[in-house]
Amino acid sequence: MxxxxxxxxxxxxxxxxxxxxxxxxxxxxxxxxxxxxxxxxxxxxxxxxxxxxxxxxxxxxxxxxxxxxxxxxxxxxxxxxxxxxxxxxxxxxxxxxxxxxxxxxxxxxxxxxxxxxxxxxxxxxxxxxxxxxxxxxxxxxxxxxxxxxxxxxxxxxxxxxxxxxxxxxxxxxxxxxxxxxxxxxxxxxxxxxxxxxxxLWDITPETERSQREAFTARELLNEKSRDRIEELLRVADLGIQGAEVEHQPGQTPRVRLLHGSDAGEPVAFDWQRESFGTRSWFALIGPLLLALDRGxxxxxxxxxxxxxxxxxxxxxxxxxxxxxxxxxxxxxxxxxxxxxxxxxxxxxxxxxxxxxxxxxxxxxxxxxxxxxxxxxxxxxxxxxxxxxxxxxxxxxxxxxxxxxxxxxxxxxxxxxx
Structure with missing residues (x-):
């Protein structure tokens, strides 16, 4: 410490x-x-x-x-x-x-x-x-x-x-x-x-966001990390119920967040439709959890x-x-x-x-x-x-x-x- x-x-x-x-x-x-x-x-x-x-x-x-x-x-x-x-x-x-x-x-x-x-x-x-x-x-x-x-x-x-x-x-x-x-x-x-x-890992939320988004997306493929990432998305009161992630070899995983709807069934949004605040929060979650895991x-x-x-x-x-x-x-x-x-x-x-x-x-x-x-x-x-x-x-x-x-x-x- x-x-x-x-x-x-x-x-x-x-x-x-x-x-x-x-x-x-x-x-x-x-x-x-x-x-x-x-x-x-x-x-x-x-x-x-x-x-x-x-x-x-x-x-x-x-x-x-x-x-x-x-x-x-x-x-x-x-x-x-x-x-x-x-x-x-x-x-x-x-x-x-x-x-x-x-x-x-x-x-x-x-x-x-x-x-x-x-x-x-x-x-x-x-x-x-x-x-x-x-x-x-x-x-x-x-x-x-x-x-x-x-x-x-x-x-x-x-x-x-x-x-x-x-x-x-x-x-x-x-x-x-x-x-x-x-x-x-x-x-x-x-x-x-x-x-x-x-x-001494440094992060500026406005910079390198795409790299941190990709890191958090890869962490979603890990079952141990996935539950925590989804919980942090839910606890932030974004109306998010979960996440879908698709991964092709050699490519960055594709993420779609599941939003609650009046019909009861969650709706998957294309990533580009997510707000700047939601994407910034998502991009920060991966490094946050990594720092907590490693002390x-x-x-x-x-x-x-x-x-x-x-x-x-x-x-x-x-x-x-x-x-x-x-x-x-x-x-x-x-x-x-x-x-x-x-x-x-x-x-x-x-x-x-x-x-x-x-x-x-x-x-x-x-x-x-x-x-x-x-x-x-x-x-x-x-x-x-x-x-x-x-x-x-x-x-x-x-x-x-x-x-x-x-x-x-x-x-x-x-x-x-």
Missing amino acids: LLRFRAANVRSLRDEQELSFVVPQHEKSDAARTLKLSDGKSLQVFPVLGIFGANASGKSNVVTALMKMKEAVLGSYGRWTSYQGIPREEFALDPKSAAESTFYEADFVLEDGVRWTYGFELGSKRVESEWLHAYPKGRRQVWLDRDATRDTVFEFPGDRIQDRALLARTTRPNALLLSRAANDNHPQLTRIYDWFNKN AVLLIDELDASLHPRFAAEVVRLFQAPWVNTKGAQLVFTSHDPSLLKSPRGGRPLEPGQIWLTEKDDSGATELYPLSDVDPGPEEDLSDSYLAGAFGAVPRVTQGQIGRRVLTALAGEAERS
Whole structure:
């Protein structure tokens, strides 16, 4: 499970920002899961985090930063050889940022309960630093300490890593040692690499929909998956009673959803007649179930972009429900839809510690903070308070301001002409 993620100098994340799934010790949570650690202790970890904020406040950049870290781990050894330097997207609004390193760090727990911290700093031409720490008995073990400014760049305190001399000698300055080790299926470090490879799956509901539709369609051919897919279609209240699927070898399965009718017999609709919302929901179901089955970390950017609020709320419920999410899967989503902050019948789908807000300062840099830092009241309507600007992270636009500016601009153009 992912515990924390930190990044700096990535797009609008100029200063170090942290996203944390861990419930602070002084807080109580009904949504959190108990994660047993190898040292006998336990942590309370949220299964879902939602990132809210105004347009262009940096919500998507938090998800992008997570994916950039994964891309670096998976691709630095093989793909970066073709670059004249290291591919980065540093903070663009300050010229000094180009000369500063880009920072990534993740805390996570593997299947055996051991907590790990892995991170690195990337310069424009080389990996400036890289580190790997383990906590098998609660105390930190330093496995790797890399510093490009030292005469001895790589140090391995405790000599825990096998083939240390070979790794140090064959890791390029512009590649991560972790990527290099996994290329040779290193017996110890490949486990860390595999965590990144099998997690941090990103989805934008409006993009790659046809591929995800095809994946969900193929899953309908699997009897174990079919019942769950049809149930999710029904529970979303689309009037759908089931699905027909035809499959010819070498072709994408053809799906027709069965809609209820006044006559009592379901009517099969051609796929092209289905609404955009229905198709978006169908396309999302396959990856959602796969993430739940594998206990992966799923990243959904703009969850509300092409989904009805009811569908978006259903996604959150799937990951929150322990009887559905039995493998410890996690969800990070971005949204600006305040309806996800309260249930139709009252209550809170997400606790304050699960709601993260993004806001840009005057220099264009993003600040990321949990709603729990604002300390909302226990009975406070989070949706109303959010829209009223009580928590920040909303557009600074007064009623009618945009219209007045448009009229002013039109009047100016008329005078100039």
